[in-house]
Amino acid sequence: MSKKPRRDRHWHNREIKRIKRERGISHTAALRVLEAEQAAAQISLPAWVRPKTVYVNDGWSPRGTPFTPPAGVAPMADPYGHAYELSSAAYLLTFTVPDQEDFLGSEVSKTIDAIVHAHRFLVRPQAGWYRATAQVHGPIPVTMPLTSDATPPPGHVTATVLVAPIARIAPTMEALKAFLHDSFTAAAAAILQRHPAAAPGLEPEQLPVASDMAEQIQERLQPRTTSWMHLHPTLAAEGPVYETYPERVVDIRARGWRHTGKGRYTADLAEQRGLEPRTYDELAAIDGPLSVVRPPGEPDAAQFVEALTAAGTKAAATLLLALYQLAAHYRQWSQEADEPTGSLTAGAEEAQDSATMTDLVWSQGEQLAEQPDRIDTEALTVLKEELEYWTGTSQHYTEVAGNLAVLFSRAADAHGGWSALTDPALRKMEKLQAWLMSQAKAPREAPTGPGMPRRPWETEPNLPT
Numbered sequence: 001m002s003k004k005p006r007r008d009r010h011w012h013n014r015e016i017k018r019i020k021r022e023r024g025i026s027h028t029a030a031l032r033v034l035e036a037e038q039a040a041a042q043i044s045l046p047a048w049v050r051p052k053t054v055y056v057n058d059g060w061s062p063r064g065t066p067f068t069p070p071a072g073v074a075p076m077a078d079p080y081g082h083a084y085e086l087s088s089a090a091y092l093l094t095f096t097v098p099d100q101e102d103f104l105g106s107e108v109s110k111t112i113d114a115i116v117h118a119h120r121f122l123v124r125p126q127a128g129w130y131r132a133t134a135q136v137h138g139p140i141p142v143t144m145p146l147t148s149d150a151t152p153p154p155g156h157v158t159a160t161v162l163v164a165p166i167a168r169i170a171p172t173m174e175a176l177k178a179f180l181h182d183s184f185t186a187a188a189a190a191i192l193q194r195h196p197a198a199a200p201g202l203e204p205e206q207l208p209v210a211s212d213m214a215e216q217i218q219e220r221l222q223p224r225t226t227s228w229m230h231l232h233p234t235l236a237a238e239g240p241v242y243e244t245y246p247e248r249v250v251d252i253r254a255r256g257w258r259h260t261g262k263g264r265y266t267a268d269l270a271e272q273r274g275l276e277p278r279t280y281d282e283l284a285a286i287d288g289p290l291s292v293v294r295p296p297g298e299p300d301a302a303q304f305v306e307a308l309t310a311a312g313t314k315a316a317a318t319l320l321l322a323l324y325q326l327a328a329h330y331r332q333w334s335q336e337a338d339e340p341t342g343s344l345t346a347g348a349e350e351a352q353d354s355a356t357m358t359d360l361v362w363s364q365g366e367q368l369a370e371q372p373d374r375i376d377t378e379a380l381t382v383l384k385e386e387l388e389y390w391t392g393t394s395q396h397y398t399e400v401a402g403n404l405a406v407l408f409s410r411a412a413d414a415h416g417g418w419s420a421l422t423d424p425a426l427r428k429m430e431k432l433q434a435w436l437m438s439q440a441k442a443p444r445e446a447p448t449g450p451g452m453p454r455r456p457w458e459t460e461p462n463l464p465t
Contacts (some may be wrong), residue, residue, distance in 0.1 A: 019077075029083045046286060051341045054252055054393060056289065058229050059117075066120050066230035067285040069129055076128035080263070081168020086238045089180055090164045090214040092207040094144050095191045096198055099157040108159045111191055112136050112224050118190035119165055120230055122182040132167035133235045134183065135223035148201030156198050162209065162217045163187060166235055180206075228395040229289040233280065234263075245280060250397040251287035254330070254343035268349035291397035293347045296390065301407055304386050308411040308421060311376035315411070315421035316436065317368050318376045319404070322383040323357070324365020326391070344391055347399025356435045357401040364426075374423055401435070409440035 019030040047062045059066045097107040119134035138161030152158050165183035169175045188204040197203045237244045247259050257265040265283050267275040284290050308315040330342030345354040390398035412421055418437055
């Protein structure tokens with residue numbers, strides 16, 4: 001019998017003890033750090049491939065993505081800071097660039113963007129990379145003078161910004177100083193890569209800032225910060241690190257993934273698709289940008305309910321046609337790309353509501369498209385636009401079938417029930433009613449129409465003779 005598992009356990013226990021001793025943290029925290037180190041060390045990413053019918057211009061290309069680690073640099077211990085709370089600091093940064101502007105903005109503005117982007121991965125010499133982000137405020141109204149007293153040559157301008165880097169780091173002064181040094185190193189490199197120093201003494205310079213002054217700048221000037229496409233979830237919210245990972249996401253190929261714990265995701269229909277579980281970073285780097293699944297915002301939900309109630313007895317038919325037209329559009333896109341690029345079910349592909357909706361949309365949609373008298377055209381436009389917004393490539397994806405049941409039920413409860421939102425042909429469809437009215441407060445109505453059998457609750461009581 002092989003003894004390798006025993007050796008692995010011994011190595012595992014020794015590493016946990018080492019991390020506990022070096023960092024002064026609990027056994028559980030040390031275990032999380034070790035798991036994060038092992039996951040990061042195993043990342044080997046294929047080149048990102050753009051779906052044919054989707055255009056992404058914000059950092060994703062075959063050369064790399066915002067989630068692709070720096071080439072040739074190993075991750076440092078616990079590169080995601082799983083053992084620590086979210087921390088932030090601030091400093092002033094003065095730099096000199098050409099005084100130019102084009103349709104994309106000024107060189108100062110472009111340089112600020114470069115500083116922000118440089119913070120996606122920070123690198124510490126002899127230690128490796130770790131994840132971070134930054135908010136950059138400015139330029140501030142008063143430019144801080146360089147210690148060299150150098151003046152910019154003609155055609156150049158000097159600006160000062162407040163840089164506020166953010167990461168999960170150890171709560172020690174030593175760790176904070178190293179973090180600020182890493183931040184400035186990355187920012188200066190990004191600036192000099194765009195524009196080498198115009199003259200000696202005009203290199204980027206870091207200046208300390210008092211906390212009250214930093215707060216005033218942050219209150220008065222809007223920050224330039226990481227795009228939603230680039231931001232790692234552990235840096236997006238405070239609190240326990242593993243609670244920051246979204247429960248469900250949708251990738252750029254319109255496939256749903258669910259969080260199974262510790263930053264790992266499993267695809268819906270994984271076996272059918274041949275997809276192995278991935279870390280968040282692997283998923284984002286291979287099939288990003290990712291959309292987080294969430295319910296519709298209340299203003300959008302109210303508009304949706306208003307459109308349904310305005311359609312009256314044409315509401316259900318109009319909704320089914322809107323779904324059919326969008327589903328047909330996504331099917332055409334997917335056929336052209338030879339892979340999925342749009343979906344009405346990616347938010348919950350294995351849910352029964354999604355299966356029911358899909359069946360009804362394809363069985364009823366084509367017929368409804370040929371019967372315009374059953375459709376409210378104004379409501380159709382509103383519902384289709386909202387559904388496209390829910391399911392398009394953006395920061396969020398709204399699960400369709402379950403949320404439609406909530407909103408249709410809300411409309412029915414407030415405006416006369418199932419019969420008030422359905423025409424005679426759809427009113428008697430039990431499958432449709434069971435789905436769309438599943439969240440209604442009122443009891444389900446019995447199907448009506450000629451030849452429909454009475455339900456048990458409709459039978460007349462035995463009257464005395």
